[in-house]
Amino acid sequence: MSRRAPASPEGKGPLVWPLAGLLLLTLLGCGSQGSFPDRPVFLLCPWGAGGGTDRVSRQVAALLEQDLGVNVNVINATGGQGVTGHSRGALARPDGYTMTMMTVELNMLHWRGLTTVGPESFAPIVLLNRDAAALFVRADAPWTTLEELEERIKTSPEPLKASGTAQGGIWHLALAGWYTAMGEDPARLRWLSSQGAASSMTELLAGTIDVVCCSLAEATVQMSSGKVRCLGVMSPERVTPRFPDVPTFEEQGYDWSLEGWRGIGVPRDTPQEIRDVLVPALERVVRSAEFQDFMGRQGFDWRYEGPDPFRASLDRADESLGTLIRSDAFEAIRTTRFGAMVYPTVLGVACAGVLAGLLLTGTLRREGTRRPSRNGWIHFLEGIGFIVLFILLVRPVGFVLTAGILLGLFFWRLGVTPWRAVATTAILVPATYLLFHALLRVDLPRGLLGW
Amino acid sequence: MSIFPGAFWGGEVIEALQTVLDPVVLLIVVLSALYGVFVGSIPGLTATMAVALFIPITFHLAPIHAIAAVVTLVACAIFAGDIPNTLLRIPGTPASAAYTDDVHDLAKQGLQDRALGVCLVFSVVGGLLGSLVLMFFAQSLARVATLFGTVEYFWLYLLGLGCAVVATRGSALLGALGLILGLALSTIGLSPAHGSARFTFGIAELYRGINFIPAMIGLFGLSEVLRNLLVIDRRQDAQAPDVASHGAGWSLRRSVESVFGSAVPRLWRRKGPTLRSAGIGATVGMLPGAGADIAAWVSLGVSRRLSKRGQAEPLDHVADATAANNSALAGAWVPALVFGIPGDSVTALVIGILMMKDVTPGPDIFQREDGALVYSIYFLFLVANLVLLPVGFLAIKAGGALVRVSHRTLLPIIILFCVVGSYAVNNSYFDVGVMLAMGLVGFVLDQWRVPLGPVVLGIVLGGPLEERFIGTLNTSDGSLLAFFERPQSLVLGLLSLALWLSPLVSAVRRGKRV
Numbered sequence: 001m002s003r004r005a006p007a008s009p010e011g012k013g014p015l016v017w018p019l020a021g022l023l024l025l026t027l028l029g030c031g032s033q034g035s036f037p038d039r040p041v042f043l044l045c046p047w048g049a050g051g052g053t054d055r056v057s058r059q060v061a062a063l064l065e066q067d068l069g070v071n072v073n074v075i076n077a078t079g080g081q082g083v084t085g086h087s088r089g090a091l092a093r094p095d096g097y098t099m100t101m102m103t104v105e106l107n108m109l110h111w112r113g114l115t116t117v118g119p120e121s122f123a124p125i126v127l128l129n130r131d132a133a134a135l136f137v138r139a140d141a142p143w144t145t146l147e148e149l150e151e152r153i154k155t156s157p158e159p160l161k162a163s164g165t166a167q168g169g170i171w172h173l174a175l176a177g178w179y180t181a182m183g184e185d186p187a188r189l190r191w192l193s194s195q196g197a198a199s200s201m202t203e204l205l206a207g208t209i210d211v212v213c214c215s216l217a218e219a220t221v222q223m224s225s226g227k228v229r230c231l232g233v234m235s236p237e238r239v240t241p242r243f244p245d246v247p248t249f250e251e252q253g254y255d256w257s258l259e260g261w262r263g264i265g266v267p268r269d270t271p272q273e274i275r276d277v278l279v280p281a282l283e284r285v286v287r288s289a290e291f292q293d294f295m296g297r298q299g300f301d302w303r304y305e306g307p308d309p310f311r312a313s314l315d316r317a318d319e320s321l322g323t324l325i326r327s328d329a330f331e332a333i334r335t336t337r338f339g340a341m342v343y344p345t346v347l348g349v350a351c352a353g354v355l356a357g358l359l360l361t362g363t364l365r366r367e368g369t370r371r372p373s374r375n376g377w378i379h380f381l382e383g384i385g386f387i388v389l390f391i392l393l394v395r396p397v398g399f400v401l402t403a404g405i406l407l408g409l410f411f412w413r414l415g416v417t418p419w420r421a422v423a424t425t426a427i428l429v430p431a432t433y434l435l436f437h438a439l440l441r442v443d444l445p446r447g448l449l450g451w
Numbered sequence: 452m453s454i455f456p457g458a459f460w461g462g463e464v465i466e467a468l469q470t471v472l473d474p475v476v477l478l479i480v481v482l483s484a485l486y487g488v489f490v491g492s493i494p495g496l497t498a499t500m501a502v503a504l505f506i507p508i509t510f511h512l513a514p515i516h517a518i519a520a521v522v523t524l525v526a527c528a529i530f531a532g533d534i535p536n537t538l539l540r541i542p543g544t545p546a547s548a549a550y551t552d553d554v555h556d557l558a559k560q561g562l563q564d565r566a567l568g569v570c571l572v573f574s575v576v577g578g579l580l581g582s583l584v585l586m587f588f589a590q591s592l593a594r595v596a597t598l599f600g601t602v603e604y605f606w607l608y609l610l611g612l613g614c615a616v617v618a619t620r621g622s623a624l625l626g627a628l629g630l631i632l633g634l635a636l637s638t639i640g641l642s643p644a645h646g647s648a649r650f651t652f653g654i655a656e657l658y659r660g661i662n663f664i665p666a667m668i669g670l671f672g673l674s675e676v677l678r679n680l681l682v683i684d685r686r687q688d689a690q691a692p693d694v695a696s697h698g699a700g701w702s703l704r705r706s707v708e709s710v711f712g713s714a715v716p717r718l719w720r721r722k723g724p725t726l727r728s729a730g731i732g733a734t735v736g737m738l739p740g741a742g743a744d745i746a747a748w749v750s751l752g753v754s755r756r757l758s759k760r761g762q763a764e765p766l767d768h769v770a771d772a773t774a775a776n777n778s779a780l781a782g783a784w785v786p787a788l789v790f791g792i793p794g795d796s797v798t799a800l801v802i803g804i805l806m807m808k809d810v811t812p813g814p815d816i817f818q819r820e821d822g823a824l825v826y827s828i829y830f831l832f833l834v835a836n837l838v839l840l841p842v843g844f845l846a847i848k849a850g851g852a853l854v855r856v857s858h859r860t861l862l863p864i865i866i867l868f869c870v871v872g873s874y875a876v877n878n879s880y881f882d883v884g885v886m887l888a889m890g891l892v893g894f895v896l897d898q899w900r901v902p903l904g905p906v907v908l909g910i911v912l913g914g915p916l917e918e919r920f921i922g923t924l925n926t927s928d929g930s931l932l933a934f935f936e937r938p939q940s941l942v943l944g945l946l947s948l949a950l951w952l953s954p955l956v957s958a959v960r961r962g963k964r965v
Binding site (some may be wrong): 048058059085096161166169190192193207222224225299334347357361363364375382387407414420 | 484509626642646647649658740796800859864871899918
């Protein structure tokens with residue numbers, strides 16, 4: 001048991017600490033730079049674990065892993081309706097080790113002013129899926145065709161209530177676009193913002209909304225269980241072979257189509273020789289029977305487009321979605337009566353009430369602890385310094401070195417006996433690295449030594 | 452036998468039993484249990500992440516093997532979250548944040564085995580009861596889920612938040628303050644109902660808001676480390692005396708006794724409350740969009756409210772919360788199997804697995820020829836929870852080694868865990884920064900005796916609550932009547948209003964008397 005006072009580690013210390021550094025260095029070995037790829041590749045998924053994009057990403061990763069011979073790790077960089085993942089993918093180091101599973105939001109977010117990242121920030125590699133928007137009603141709803149629904153929208157004073165994704169998301173745009181196509185004011189649409197098609201389906205079954213607009217893939221289960229009915233799909237042609245019975249909007253007399261897509265890209269400045277490795281590899285993966293089978297079973301509409309056709313479709317989609325988003329109609333659906341500051345205001349009022357109550361009752365008191373010593377505060381700041389230094393150093397220096405040095409320093413400051421500090425550091429840090437790297441597929445930064 | 456679905460005792464059930472008792476399946480269950488406990492006990496790693504990592508492998512497995520792995524993984528990972536919760540004060544899920552301080556206080560007295568034993572036993576019992584609910588009432592309960600729309604969820608969230616205030620140790624007003632703080636933190640980022648940026652100060656990383664996992668690690672784990680660092684010079688090398696009393700020679704009997712000695716009699720004594728908690732867990736867990744988090748808090752709230760002062764120990768409440776937590780896991784499968792609507796992110800992944808195997812969830816899933824597969828899901832739930840008992844025991848004993856490490860060595864290691872855990876969630880350094888900031892916030896809140904559990908729940912439920920609130924207002928064009936229009940919303944609304952008003956009134960009254 002260590003009983004050493006914190007102030008006197010100098011005794012045998014000075015010799016041991018450089019030794020600790022040496023030990024670490026030998027453990028690290030030397031990193032080597034071979035041909036691409038010689039270390040794990042990341043696939044950024046802008047959406048959460050368990051969702052459609054996540055499942056597709058993980059399937060691509062599993063197959064690409066066999067093809068490239070290195071680990072392919074999926075990272076869920078979620079949030080901000082796709083802003084986080086797409087921005088991170090576009091701003092990543094252009095070395096081919098960070099790919100992004102891009103989705104149709106890439107064509108939308110920059111028009112909405114949420115990010116500067118757009119289609120031209122990426123070099124497209126492969127497009128692997130297109131999912132058209134479709135319109136769903138409850139199986140017992142009175143409308144069986146789009147025409148009947150149009151009749152209801154135009155004659156009833158009650159606005160239609162719909163859901164399917166977040167306010168201003170792709171399926172909201174799709175429905176608003178159909179409104180415009182049939183000469184109806186999209187402002188008369190009541191959109192219930194939701195985190196995804198699944199919770200919108202709950203609403204539909206609970207009877208709080210009239211229609212759900214989302215992709216066929218997202219509604220496969222409810223459709224085949226006979227709970228909901230599809231009135232039409234917004235694709236240029238029928239979706240065969242999965243849904244041959246679902247008529248398109250065009251067949252029913254509306255000149256309107258809108259599709260979401262998924263595809264993989266790398267940052268714009270990625271060198272050609274790296275792209276030359278990724279393009280054929282991903283083509284083999286996406287065209288493989290196994291991947292097509294997977295997509296079919298999950299209800300996703302499989303497609304394949306190489307870099308050039310993918311770039312062309314990206315630009316086309318960007319133009320049409322841009323027109324839609326910049327139109328007055330979209331402005332109308334963006335502005336809701338209860339804006340973004342309503343809820344914070346309510347919270348503010350509640351907070352004021354609680355604070356008043358606390359002050360009146362005198363409940364808000366500091367815990368009566370003994371005053372910490374000066375040394376205590378120094379250790380407190382060292383703890384914070386540990387984390388700040390970690391954040392600053394880990395990217396250039398790498399995890400093993402940073403964590404090893406910081407942990408060692410901190411042990412020393414707290415007066416842990418040197419042999420124990422060295423042993424703990426030398427075992428714990430590499431073990432953590434290996435654990436996360438090999439078993440949990442979280443790649444900690446490698447930095448200087450390539451390890 | 453009318454409560455059983457049609458062919459309950461038919462060939463499918465026998466077939467399902469045979470499938471589950473297959474040695475390969477049992478081996479998979481045991482391995483997944485070990486993996487689940489391992490992943491779940493690492494701060495920052497979640498059951499969803501464990502399952503997602505596992506998904507590509509399922510393509511090569513028979514459906515029953517895939518499902519066996521997922522069911523076991525989840526059941527075990529959820530319990531394992533209680534280990535860092537107890538030993539390091541780092542909760543694994545928002546649900547276990549409900550009782551973090553109760554169990555961590557016991558660990559500080561060297562009673563971590565007793566606390567974790569209760570968590571383990573009641574997790575297993577909650578899980579078993581939840582599976583039974585799933586077995587017998589899945590179809591009838593599923594109908595309840597279709598009654599819940601936006602407004603009902605709004606009230607349910609408010610009810611869950613109210614329970615967090617009621618269930619707080621100490622002043623309800625302080626609990627409410629913590630809660631509002633959490634709700635306020637959740638407004639950072641893109642507003643869920645409009646998609647416009649709010650309180651982001653031009654920082655792109657803030658668009659996605661405050662992730663609750665780094666926040667939770669910071670609020671609880673890091674703040675505790677910082678507080679200990681302040682007084683570390685005063686501690687004569689920590690914990691050694693506690694260990695001495697336990698550590699004199701190892702015997703299986705003594706270890707078993709230290710873990711289960713308190714839990715099993717407690718289970719016998721609290722049959723009623725445990726049944727109640729499992730019921731609450733299964734019912735709330737079954738609602739898509741509510742899940743285990745709310746279930747644990749509601750169960751804890753009910754438990755605290757019903758027990759007369761001084762009669763129940765803190766561990767009794769922990770037992771109720773953890774039973775509800777695990778029971779909710781089974782509940783989440785009800786809407787997934789019957790409607791194909793996932794109750795949480797794990798069941799979303801499971802639906803993906805089922806579809807890959809051409810099994811489409813639906814109301815008739817029990818009558819189809821895949822019926823055997825569905826029944827085997829039930830049995831797997833039972834088996835997984837039984838396997839958790841020994842595996843969890845081993846994990847508790849292994850985790851106990853952490854407590855024997857001296858404080859001077861342990862505190863830097865915990866900081867490293869906090870850093871790596873919050874990084875692992877999204878591979879983001881920004882999250883590490885969030886963790887640090889929340890650590891400081893938690894430190895200050897601790898000083899002012901503001902409870903941290905409600906802060907976490909506020910961060911988790913803030914977004915969904917706002918979405919439902921604004922959504923209801925917008926679709927009804929601002930009429931407040933919309934909140935009480937349907938019978939089910941009226942009932943839930945009155946219930947949650949009553950819950951909210953009762954402690955506030957009594958807190959003010961009590962405060963005046965002092």
